[in-house]
Amino acid sequence: MSALTDLTIAEARDLLAKGETSSKELTEAHIGAMEAARSLNAFITETPEKALQMAEASDKRRKAGEAGVLEGLPIGMKDLFCTEGVLTTAASHILDGFHPPYESTVSENMWNAGAVLLGKTNLDEFAMGSSNMTSHYGGVESPWRRSGDNRPLVPGGSSGGSAAAVAARCALGATGTDTGGSIRQPAAFCGIVGLKPTYGRCSRWGIVAFASSLDQAGPMTRTVRDSAIMLRAMAGYDPKDSTSVNVPVPDYEKALTGNIKGMKVGIPKEYRVEGMSEEIDQLWLKGIKWLEEAGAEVVEISLPHTRYALPTYYIIAPAEASSNLARYDGVRYGLREEGKTLDAMYEATRGRGFGAEVQRRILIGTYVLSAGYYDAYYNKARKVRSLIAGDFAKAYEKVDVILTPTAPSAAFSMGEKMDDPIAMYLLDVFTVPASLAGLPGISIPAGLSTDGLPLGLQLLGKAFDEETLIRAAGVLEEAAGFKATPAFLAV
Ligand code: GLN
Numbered sequence: 001m002s003a004l005t006d007l008t009i010a011e012a013r014d015l016l017a018k019g020e021t022s023s024k025e026l027t028e029a030h031i032g033a034m035e036a037a038r039s040l041n042a043f044i045t046e047t048p049e050k051a052l053q054m055a056e057a058s059d060k061r062r063k064a065g066e067a068g069v070l071e072g073l074p075i076g077m078k079d080l081f082c083t084e085g086v087l088t089t090a091a092s093h094i095l096d097g098f099h100p101p102y103e104s105t106v107s108e109n110m111w112n113a114g115a116v117l118l119g120k121t122n123l124d125e126f127a128m129g130s131s132n133m134t135s136h137y138g139g140v141e142s143p144w145r146r147s148g149d150n151r152p153l154v155p156g157g158s159s160g161g162s163a164a165a166v167a168a169r170c171a172l173g174a175t176g177t178d179t180g181g182s183i184r185q186p187a188a189f190c191g192i193v194g195l196k197p198t199y200g201r202c203s204r205w206g207i208v209a210f211a212s213s214l215d216q217a218g219p220m221t222r223t224v225r226d227s228a229i230m231l232r233a234m235a236g237y238d239p240k241d242s243t244s245v246n247v248p249v250p251d252y253e254k255a256l257t258g259n260i261k262g263m264k265v266g267i268p269k270e271y272r273v274e275g276m277s278e279e280i281d282q283l284w285l286k287g288i289k290w291l292e293e294a295g296a297e298v299v300e301i302s303l304p305h306t307r308y309a310l311p312t313y314y315i316i317a318p319a320e321a322s323s324n325l326a327r328y329d330g331v332r333y334g335l336r337e338e339g340k341t342l343d344a345m346y347e348a349t350r351g352r353g354f355g356a357e358v359q360r361r362i363l364i365g366t367y368v369l370s371a372g373y374y375d376a377y378y379n380k381a382r383k384v385r386s387l388i389a390g391d392f393a394k395a396y397e398k399v400d401v402i403l404t405p406t407a408p409s410a411a412f413s414m415g416e417k418m419d420d421p422i423a424m425y426l427l428d429v430f431t432v433p434a435s436l437a438g439l440p441g442i443s444i445p446a447g448l449s450t451d452g453l454p455l456g457l458q459l460l461g462k463a464f465d466e467e468t469l470i471r472a473a474g475v476l477e478e479a480a481g482f483k484a485t486p487a488f489l490a491v
Pocket of ligand 1: 127128129130157158177178179180181182183210317428
């Protein structure tokens with residue numbers, strides 16, 4: 001690990017501004033780290049040549065006095081964001097050879113802010129999963145190990161490649177997308193920060209769609225400040241996305257005042273779920289204490305419909321996915337298998353192009369949307385979804401943020417839970433409710449499990465109040481003082 005790859009985004013930015021390093025130098029160091037970490041399989045596509053060109057162009061801009069907020073900083077892009085001319089796969093066989101003729105708004109915003117693309121990071125196929133094991137390009141290995149145990153672990157998912165790349169110092173930061181927890185849960189498993197903004201804060205245009213009423217892009221970084229910096233560049237109104245909201249994008253870094261005196265922090269009693277490990281409960285109590293000691297007022301709240309969140313999510317998300325994924329027909333994108341008739345061609349293409357988890361979701365989604373079941377499942381789920389959103393609205397009359405664990409367990413071994421989809425779905429128990437309500441959330445590395453793995457605490461905020469969320473997260477991060485680094489870096 002060279003000193004350059006160990007910098008935070010804020011530190012690298014400041015060194016660049018002082019002329020003490022160049023984007024070229026930073027980018028070269030990260031390309032080296034990315035190559036040295038190939039065994040993790042964090043990237044589906046590496047773009048070192050493009051990265052060096054972008055870095056050189058950035059250094060020129062800086063000389064001309066035109067530095068953007070991410071000027072010269074090398075980052076990873078989840079392979080769900082369309083990048084013009086660069087292979088975009090969504091980790092699916094069905095998108096074989098797809099080179100988008102357009103750029104997603106979020107990635108475009110980041111290039112306009114000066115960022116440098118290192119490559120496209122691995123993920124669960126179509127972002128469906130919590131382990132990054134469903135990728136057509138193979139699973140991602142976490143850079144972490146349990147103490148005294150060398151068995152490979154999952155990085156979490158679906159943004160597992162981004163989380164592993166950032167934790168292993170292959171990139172200063174990376175983008176993720178979060179439909180039900182895919183930014184926050186892998187961030188927790190890999191000991192980094194992951195921020196899911198309010199639905200509508202970042203444009204979805206050009207991001208391969210999974211569940212359109214839930215999908216939201218956000219930053220994955222090693223510090224809260226870095227997420228604040230990255231989010232500012234990613235966010236913004238986009239007329240090309242009808243659900244993008246036209247509100248100003250603040251300078252989120254300014255929210256990091258360190259002062260949360262009088263802030264009201266809600267602790268939802270329904271989040272003390274069965275099966276949650278004792279050490280996560282203990283960490284949650286510590287988190288409450290840290291915020292209290294910093295002057296916050298802790299309030300018990302109730303989110304009574306929490307227990308319906310997972311079943312609701314696993315109806316709505318597959319329903320939307322089944323509709324979104326109908327477009328992969330062998331005609332317009334990627335893979336095409338031959339068949340004697342049009343139907344046979346569709347069947348062969350979709351049968352071979354989609355993996356098992358994606359097919360499961362399409363089947364569930366088609367079922368809950370079919371005549372006769374639509375009202376019983378899909379419409380019912382939509383009603384429960386508004387009750388869940390209503391719970392949060394009520395809680396936010398009394399509190400400014402909500403503190404919970406991010407996930408009910410630490411990372412698990414590669415291959416574990418693969419034959420038990422329900423066990424996999426349960427990992428989203430703390431992240432899914434806020435997704436259904438469209439609210440922002442952030443995971444902060446807050447401690448280690450007894451066997452040495454990172455554990456995250458989650459803060460949830462009010463819609464479009466990422467600033468308060470970031471302020472509280474900064475205080476929590478400071479108090480937790482998480483300094484552990486993955487075993488991979490020690491080799
Ligand atoms: N694990 C959840 C799922 O499989 C969330 C995925 C996501 O947020 N993209 O649907």
